Amino acid sequence: MRELPHGDTVTILRAAAATTQDVYGNDVPGPVTEIPVPGCSVSPRDGTGPAANEILGDRDTVISGLTLYAPFGTDIRATDRVRIGGEIYEVDGRAGTFRSPFSGSTGPVVAALELVTG
Incomplete structure (x- = not known):
């Protein structure tokens, strides 16, 4: 995938x-x-998982998720953080990628991102 x-x-x-x-x-x-990566797409993830909203003591903890689609070959590591707009997200697990076995074309690097507040 290109940009x-x-x-x-x-x-x-x-x-x-x-x-x-x-x-x-x-x-x-x-x-x-700081490594700028142009040509990305970001979409919301389902926020209804088991830890999406917890009440801990006197505060609400809200976990928001995004899916990042970056150009093929982008190096995204599980220890990285990603700034999107004014928010800084943690990378949740390992990023993945796809290459079609039929055409050889490459898809994006896909990373799950997580923002914890509260």
Whole structure:
């Protein structure tokens, strides 16, 4: 899949590998690199899953999901975050891709995204 001519540009946020540790021995990620990806499509995911809306203590937790369709070959990792508009989403699992066994044409890289608020 090539860039979608009327697609959106999203930004992948990728932290560099940890090179230091905090006072508790936890790895501290390195600086974040911003990778703009033009020609993407974003669609809403079903928000009715088991953790879509939970009441925890005195707050409501709402989990919103999107599906990102990026041009074939886009490197999206499970540890990345993705900025769409003013929101930053976590990548939920591994991104997938598709190549037709009949024509050899390639489809988009598909990634599930999740935003947790509350």
